[in-house]
Amino acid sequence: MSRNGLYAVIAILVVAVVVFGIYTYQQQQQRPGIEVRVDEQGISIDGNG
Structure with a gap:
């Protein structure tokens, strides 16, 4: 595997980890x-939980 290919794989993994972290943070902020x-x-009383 070339060095540029390795950098591309690492960049994709870093982006995936960041996106997963943002998604997890948003899910924790949504409280009933x-x-x-x-x-x-x-x-009128509405509950979302």
């Missing part, structure tokens, strides 16, 4: 919550 709305129709 409750949304309460008051409008003309009354009170």
